[in-house]
Amino acid sequence: MPAIEKLGATTRTSPLWSADKVTVIFVLGGPGAGKGTQCSKLVSDYGFKHLSAGDLLREEQDRPGSEFGEMIKTYIKEGTIVPMEVTIQLLENAMKKAMEEENKSTFLIDGFPRKLDQAHAFERSVVPSKFTLFFDAPEDVMLERLLNRGKTSGRADDNIESIKKRFRTFVETSMPVVDEFESQKRVIKVNATRTPDEVYQDVQTRLKEWDIEPITLKFVKTDA
Ligand SMILES: Nc1ncnc2c1ncn2[C@@H]1O[C@H](COP(=O)(O)OP(=O)(O)O)[C@@H](O)[C@H]1O
Ligand SMILES: O=c1ccn([C@@H]2O[C@H](COP(=O)(O)OP(=O)(O)O)[C@@H](O)[C@H]2O)c(=O)[nH]1
Ligand SMILES: [Mg+2]
Numbered sequence: 001m002p003a004i005e006k007l008g009a010t011t012r013t014s015p016l017w018s019a020d021k022v023t024v025i026f027v028l029g030g031p032g033a034g035k036g037t038q039c040s041k042l043v044s045d046y047g048f049k050h051l052s053a054g055d056l057l058r059e060e061q062d063r064p065g066s067e068f069g070e071m072i073k074t075y076i077k078e079g080t081i082v083p084m085e086v087t088i089q090l091l092e093n094a095m096k097k098a099m100e101e102e103n104k105s106t107f108l109i110d111g112f113p114r115k116l117d118q119a120h121a122f123e124r125s126v127v128p129s130k131f132t133l134f135f136d137a138p139e140d141v142m143l144e145r146l147l148n149r150g151k152t153s154g155r156a157d158d159n160i161e162s163i164k165k166r167f168r169t170f171v172e173t174s175m176p177v178v179d180e181f182e183s184q185k186r187v188i189k190v191n192a193t194r195t196p197d198e199v200y201q202d203v204q205t206r207l208k209e210w211d212i213e214p215i216t217l218k219f220v221k222t223d224a
Contacts, residue, residue: 029135032142053112079165
């Protein structure tokens with residue numbers, strides 16, 4: 001990736017893609033709400049392309065020669081939001097790749113936008129989103145899940161100090177994004193406290209309301 005001041009994605013004044021051609025569903029919720037878990041289920045049944053902003057940032061952080069690696073590491077550990085130019089460029093690059101190589105046009109963008117400036121910049125310069133799937137869970141539930149995930153995740157931010165900071169960022173910085181989309185009637189809010197399968201049942205019912213159905217494999221009987 002080029003130097004940060006050359007990152008072009010956010011400097012455009014009109015979207016790169018139209019919402020008729022490219023469908024984006026944002027997936028939001030506090031840390032540990034179960035975004036990644038639900039996205040995996042959706043990928044197998046609906047054929048969406050799943051892009052986790054956090055995964056893309058961790059990949060860039062670990063890429064040999066990345067000039068953003070150290071910066072990303074600090075932001076993630078502190079639970080703060082990496083400057084949007086980097087995240088949006090990574091997302092745009094990954095979307096392009098999935099369109100070209102996998103012929104994908106519907107994206108689940110997980111853990112993004114976590115700040116209003118990102119939401120506005122992405123919709124202005126990349127593509128307007130269709131709606132946001134919001135996973136709602138109280139902090140005590142999310143805390144328990146994250147501490148449990150931390151036993152095996154190897155993530156630098158699945159520890160109590162970082163988790164507290166992430167909860168604060170979520171309330172102060174990320175919830176305003178959900179509130180703004182909500183005021184535009186573009187949020188599907190799901191109670192994420194139940195089992196993964198129960199949550200997923202609810203997600204599927206709510207997606208139907210937006211005319212989004214699972215891929216049905218049609219088995220055609222032949223004589224062979
Ligand atoms: N509905 C659920 N009930 C219990 N544990 C869950 C549920 N959904 C996810 N988990 C577990 O909680 C942790 C956080 O889930 P994850 O999908 O990584 O959340 P997020 O991406 O929102 O941080 C993981 O260890 C996952 O296995
Ligand atoms: O758009 C984004 C998404 C993630 N992050 C950073 O990446 C971390 C981990 O995000 P991820 O979505 O992987 O965490 P999760 O919510 O799944 O636990 C966040 O706390 C932020 O520091 C960011 O800066 N911008
Ligand atoms: Mg996640």
